[in-house]
Amino acid sequence: DAKTTQPPSMDCAEGRAANLPCNHSTISGNEYVYWYRQIHSQGPQYIIHGLKNNETNEMASLIITEDRKSSTLILPHATLRDTAVYYCIVRVQNTGNQFYFGTGTSLTVIP
Amino acid sequence: NAGVTQTPKFRVLKTGQSMTLLCAQDMNHEYMYWYRQDPGMGLRLIHYSVGEGTTAKGEVPDGYNVSRLKKQNFLLGLESAAPSQTSVYFCASMLTGLYGYTFGSGTRLTVV
Numbered sequence: 253d254a255k256t257t258q259p260p261s262m263d264c265a266e267g268r269a270a271n272l273p274c275n276h277s278t279i280s281g282n283e284y285v286y287w288y289r290q291i292h293s294q295g296p297q298y299i300i301h302g303l304k305n306n307e308t309n310e311m312a313s314l315i316i317t318e319d320r321k322s323s324t325l326i327l328p329h330a331t332l333r334d335t336a337v338y339y340c341i342v343r344v345q346n347t348g349n350q351f352y353f354g355t356g357t358s359l360t361v362i363p
Numbered sequence: 364n365a366g367v368t369q370t371p372k373f374r375v376l377k378t379g380q381s382m383t384l385l386c387a388q389d390m391n392h393e394y395m396y397w398y399r400q401d402p403g404m405g406l407r408l409i410h411y412s413v414g415e416g417t418t419a420k421g422e423v424p425d426g427y428n429v430s431r432l433k434k435q436n437f438l439l440g441l442e443s444a445a446p447s448q449t450s451v452y453f454c455a456s457m458l459t460g461l462y463g464y465t466f467g468s469g470t471r472l473t474v475v
Contacts, residue, residue, distance in 0.1 A: 286463060295367075295453050296406070298463025339405070348413060349394055349460035350421065353405040 256340045261358045264334075270327040272357050274340030277321040283344045285316060286351065287325045289336040296339065296353070299325065330361045365389055369454050369467035376444040376474045384439040384470050386454030394457040395437035396421075396464065397429060399450040406453060412437055444474045 257275040264270040276285065286301040300307055300314045302323075307314045313326040327334050339356040343349070367388045376382055386395065393414050398406040398421075408421030410429040418429045426448060428440045437456075441448060451471050455464035 288463065293451065293469070295455070295466030295468050296464070297466070301463060345460040348411055348419060349457065350396060350408055350411055351464065352408065352422070353398075355405045 256342055256354060258338075258340050258354070258357045260355065261360070263360050263362055264327075264330045266332060266361050266363050267329055270330040270334065270359060270361070272325040272327075272338050272340075272359065273322065274325070275322045276340070276342045279320050279342050280344070283342045285314065285320075285323050286341045286343060287312070287314065288339045288341065288351075288353070289334075290339070290356070291333075291336040299338075330359075332361050332363065335359060335361045367454055367456055367465050367467035369452075369470050371470060372468070373471050374473070376441075376472065378444060378446060378474060380444050381440070381442050382444065382472075383441075384452055384454075384472075386437045386439070386456075386467060388435055388437075388456040388465070390456065390458065390465065391434070392456035392458050392465070393434075394460075395431065396455045396457075397427070397437065397439045398453045398455065399423065399448075400453060400469075401450050409439065409452075446474045448472065449474045 287299040288296040290296040302314045316323045337356040370385045396411040397409040400406045407423050412431040415434040430438045451469045454467040
């Protein structure tokens with residue numbers, strides 16, 4: 253699976269959009285981009301995933317560049333409850349379908 | 364619908380003792396996984412299962428064994444606990460490879 257690079261930490265003002273970047277320059281054509289978050293020692297929570305098209309659900313939007321070498325997770329109106337560690341993971345669908353988590357981006361939403 | 368349930372939530376073991384962590388899911392998911400998370404670090408995959416009766420090694424399998432005798436349960440065993448196994452253990456399940464994981468709330472294990 254391709255390696256991802258994320259900034260270690262970010263701040264965002266409450267009510268503003270939080271844009272979390274992820275670089276995956278070695279991604280291959282059959283690898284998906286997944287995002288999870290982990291709120292203070294809880295089990296991680298799946299947010300969204302995509303292959304090449306932009307995706308949106310009730311939690312967030314995922315914007316993948318045309319060359320697929322980077323992506324951005326957008327939380328449109330960040331709240332204090334969005335303070336968490338966000339993990340960007342690139343994964344090919346294979347036999348095990350396992351995810352390998354890095355250290356992610358620690359997002360702090362500031363009142 | 365309870366999702367993924369891990370028992371126990373907390374446990375203190377003495378070095379050399381054994382124990383089994385239970386993960387149960389009621390979503391009829393095929394895939395199940397055990398991870399550990401050490402302070403300030405990301406999750407590391409211990410073992411996983413792609414269906415009833417199957418198991419496979421992950422990144423850090425040494426010192427652990429697993430079994431998946433029933434589709435809904437995935438057991439993680441520590442035969443002889445060591446202080447290096449002090450960690451928070453998370454179980455996850457997934458319906459198919461198209462989806463994301465559903466995680467349990469974790470088991471905090473301390474080995475003294």
